[in-house]
Amino acid sequence: MLDTTRMFTLCEVAKHGSITAAAAALGYTTSAVSQQIAKLEKEAGQPLLERHARGIMLTDAGRSIVKHTERILIELEAADAELAEIQGLRAGELAIGTFPTAGSSLLPLVIKEFKTHHPGIDLRVLSGRFAQLVDSLRRRETELSLLWDYEWNRIDDPLLTYHHLMNDPTLLLVSEKHRLADRESIRITELRDESWVVRADDHPVAHTLERLCQQGGFTPRTSFLAHDYGEVQAMVGVELGVSIAPRLAVLNPRPDVRSIPLATRSPQRRILVAHLTERRLSPAAQAAITLCMAAARRLEEGFADT
Missing domain, CATH: 3.40.190.10 (Periplasmic binding protein-like II)
Known part of the structure; x- marks a missing residue:
């Protein structure tokens, strides 16, 4: 197995045309870079560089490694960009569970606000009965779910964390x-x-x-x-x-x-939004919980005015 760090070092040597220039760009000593290339050649089982009086040249094997390393770098840059999009709530997806009465009253308020502020998030909703909603959370088919309980039948599932909405x-x-x-x-x-x-x-x-x-x-x-x-x-x-x-x-x-x-x-009955306790919530889920709380407050304020 080729060491990716050494592959990146070879790319720098190819880019700068010499081990000395690559070492300066990387902030390493020339000796350290030479050692990394030597170890990579041992992993590859063949020479990767040819040394000439006017500098160095890549062998066919060296050019192959550089080509694949450049593809890896492109994918890593794409991954960094995608993570930044997700962190900034400009990409990603969120699956929410709901029961019918919340799905026809509270949740539409949440979805409207969510789609307005985060149009890049792919939002999916699952409507079902209580047991199905909890099962979907446990199976990680949904990240959040609206649930309910009464005082004589409180939900007591240690795997779930609940936020009381209204x-x-x-x-x-x-x-x-x-x-x-x-x-x-x-x-x-x-x-x-x-x-x-x-x-x-x-x-x-x-x-x-x-x-x-x-x-x-x-x-x-x-x-x-x-x-x-x-x-x-x-x-x-x-x-x-x-x-x-x-x-x-x-x-x-x-x-x-x-x-x-x-x-x-x-x-x-208490209206709750729940998620798996052990699951680290995505930025989209955190935003949705905040919007659920705000929508519940607006509903209750509306009830108080009537």
Whole structure:
């Protein structure tokens, strides 16, 4: 195996036309450069320089090594330039995981700002369920992921680091024609006799509803199992039942649906951005975390103004 440092030394000798001139350019002694060339010739198994009265010339083997060394130098310069682009957020890629309600509310704010300030970064987004998002982080398919948890089911994964972005309270959804539609808040006990539109497939909001109704001393009577919040709002709007939803899920409510705060303490989920603890974050990921925090603050300020 040829020593690359010695190959670079041979390039300098070829460039300057003599060992003495190459030594001066490199800041070495002439003897040190001669020793490096001798060792390189031993590695190559043949002479690399021919010495003449008027100086030195490269042998065929020497010219071959110089040619390949120049290619290596070009690649190294390209690598330096690419690293500078990545460090300066002018190149590279970033993969972010998200869940649907964050993907339709918080994340678009982040992406808009990110693409404005860092258009050279290739941004990819994976939307999925909680387990899929965590698995993608562990497999390094994504570098960051938006996640959520409730106080009775906190995320406790030692492999992940979390940044708390905001709290997302639970709201009651009723038809605009519902007897309580004009209320500013509603107690869960006032809904004992209602039918409920419930999220299907063992959805976390279904568990939240169970806990709420237990606090109110009753079991919810299900009228419809919905597979997304579009179905939830549609069924509530036609008075098939009432429902609950995280606030981020109903930022754009249907005109025939009212979202009303709970009078008692509302269950809140934390919205988080997570990454592998052991993974050194790219500059792009660090910038995205900052933008996530700023977007969450803007959302909460908007909620406070309404």
